[in-house]
Amino acid sequence: MGQLSKIEWTEATWNPxxxxxxxxxxxxxxxAEAMSHRLKAMGVNGYADGFKLTLLPERLADPMQRKRSxxxxxxxxxxxxxxxxxxxxxxQVFDVMKKAPQHAFQVLTKRADKGEGFVASYDASHHPYLAL
Ligand code: SF4
Structure with a gap:
């Protein structure tokens, strides 16, 4: 399901x-960089390479396992x-968001150009509130 979060403006985190x-x-x-190094030192799953970019496809389906909005x-x-x-x-991330309409998803990026280009090319027909 991802991790429940203490951040005040969200409820859970999902790190695919x-x-x-x-x-x-x-x-x-x-x-994220500072936390990644801490999590690596703690031996937390997914952070063996610290802050090095790592895809974790095994986490892709996590939100679909949670029924509660x-x-x-x-x-x-x-x-x-x-x-x-x-x-x-x-x-794949967007497809999961599409398949889990019971949830709301927050995507933050500093690479807005790539994000905008992706969203423009993505079939958002089942994402009535998709906005960037
Ligand atoms: S884009 Fe975000 S996650 Fe990546 S280095 Fe910058 S602040 Fe950290």
């Missing part, structure tokens, strides 16, 4: 990928539109 690379001055104090923060330990995340993986 972790790790990232800095791409703007706004990345200087990246929370939940607000999900998607990829808080990553940027879904990172240049090395293939379109096929992003499409």
């Amino acid at each position: 990928a972790v790790g990232c690379t800095k791409m703007s001055p706004a990345c200087q104090n990246c929370y 939940t607000i999900y923060f998607v990829n808080p330990m990553n940027d879904l539109f990172h240049e090395r995340i293939p379109a096929s993986h992003i499409r």
Whole structure:
């Protein structure tokens, strides 16, 4: 189902990928980077390579296992539109969001151009509230 979250503006987190690379001055104090190193030191599953970009396809279906309506923060330990995340993986993430209409999903990105391009090419016919 992903992890329940203490962040006030969401309810759960879902990380079908972790790790990232800095791409703007706004990345200087990246929370995900610091947390990834801590999780690696703790031996948490998925963080063996620390903050190195890692796809975790085994987590893709997690939200579909939760029936109760939940607000999900998607990829808080990553940027879904990172240049090395293939379109096929992003499409799978969006397909899960489409198949789990009981939930709301929050996708934050610093790579808005790639995100906008992807959304424009994606069949959003069953995403009545899809916006970027
Ligand atoms: S894009 Fe986000 S996750 Fe990636 S380095 Fe910058 S702040 Fe961190």
